[in-house]
Amino acid sequence: MEWQQLEYFRAAAQEEHFTKAAERLSVSQPALSRSLAKLQRELGVELFDRQGRTVRLNHYGRSFYARAARILQEMDEAKLELHRMRQMQFGEVSLAFLKSLGIAFVPRLLGSFRERYPQVSFKLHQNATAAMLEQLRRGEVDLCLSAVADTTPEIAWRSLWTEEMFVFVHRSHPFAGRRSIEFAEIADERFIALKPGFSSRTLLDKLFLDNGREPRVIFEGEETIGILGFVAANLGIALLPRIDGVAMKDIAALSLADRSLHRAIGLAWVRNRALSPAASLFREHLIEFSQNGASS
Structure with missing residues (x-):
């Protein structure tokens, strides 16, 4: 039994007319008739009853159609799934x-x-x-x-995920040996910060605003690594999350003791x-x- 025979059978059963089924499949009517005749010989039963120019499924045909339709539906869905997978595996993000x-x-x-x-x-x-x-x-x-x-x-x-915000200071800073610090202790410190619009800067500004203060920002930048570089040069402190993959040489990280500060990613x-x-x-x-x- 060939796959094409099942497709020809489905079309003939739905159209109830061999010529119309052939036109739908873009094949010749004799080719479709030969394929269906071969299918019926292989199955050992007739699947259609002829009524003039039309054909109708008989008892055997209706039983076979129920299963053949499911098989063809599975194949159609499999082809569609492969097509979608191929589209996914190519393209640009x-x-x-x-x-x-x-x-x-x-x-x-x-x-x-x-x-x-x-x-x-x-x-x-x-x-x-x-x-x-x-x-x-x-x-x-x-x-x-x-x-x-x-x-x-x-x-x-x-x-x-969420990231805790830390106060970063130079290793020679008086705070460097501690694990945590309170806001009041950093309120008058010089800050190295990202420019407005960056999430870390938004959290820094909000921290000070909530305490009725304004941060003393002496340098602004656009790169987190650059900000940490300024801290490593002992030019000020910074409020940032820990950055995976960045060496923390000459820098210490302290938690805020009186306020847990996080940013959501x-x-x-x-x-x-x-x-x-x-x-x-x-x-x-x-x-x-x-x-x-x-x-x-």
Whole structure:
């Protein structure tokens, strides 16, 4: 029995006319008739009753059709699934992410994804959270790995993990030998900070605003590593999360004793904008990857 015979049989049963079935399948009517005749010989029974120019399934035909239709449906679904998988395995994903995540997390993430889907290519963007979310709204990126949860209604958000914020000081600083510190002790310190728009700067400003103060920021930058470099040069202190993959030579990290300060890292996308198959596949992989503890 050939697969083509089942397709010819299904078409003839649905059209109840050999000529119409042949036209539907773009084959000649004699070729379809020969195929069906061969099928019936192999099965040892007639499947159709002729009524003038039309044909109708008989008792055997109806029984065989029920099973043949399920087999063909399974094959159709299998072909569709393979087509979708092929679309997923090719294509391009545009991802925006925090600069601090580009040191270790994103390289590991992309490495694990490309082990499974090496044909997918990426366009990567690094910026302040506010700028990345604007890129997302404009359709310049598919997904945004950021630190803001209170997004606008059109932005969907999936929280992935949280990071504690630490006070970083030079090893010669009077605070360096301690494990924690209170806000009042750092209120008058000189701060090295990221520029406004970055999530760490937002948390720094909010910390001081909640205490009725304003931070004394003497240097602003756009790179977390650069900020830590200024701290390592003993030019000031900083409020940042621990950055995986960055050596902490000449720097000490202290917790805030009187206030636990964290930032949430999550994945954002436009709620009603369809993602490409490759981007949808990568989104699922990213969520699974972060849940398996790869963010630590």
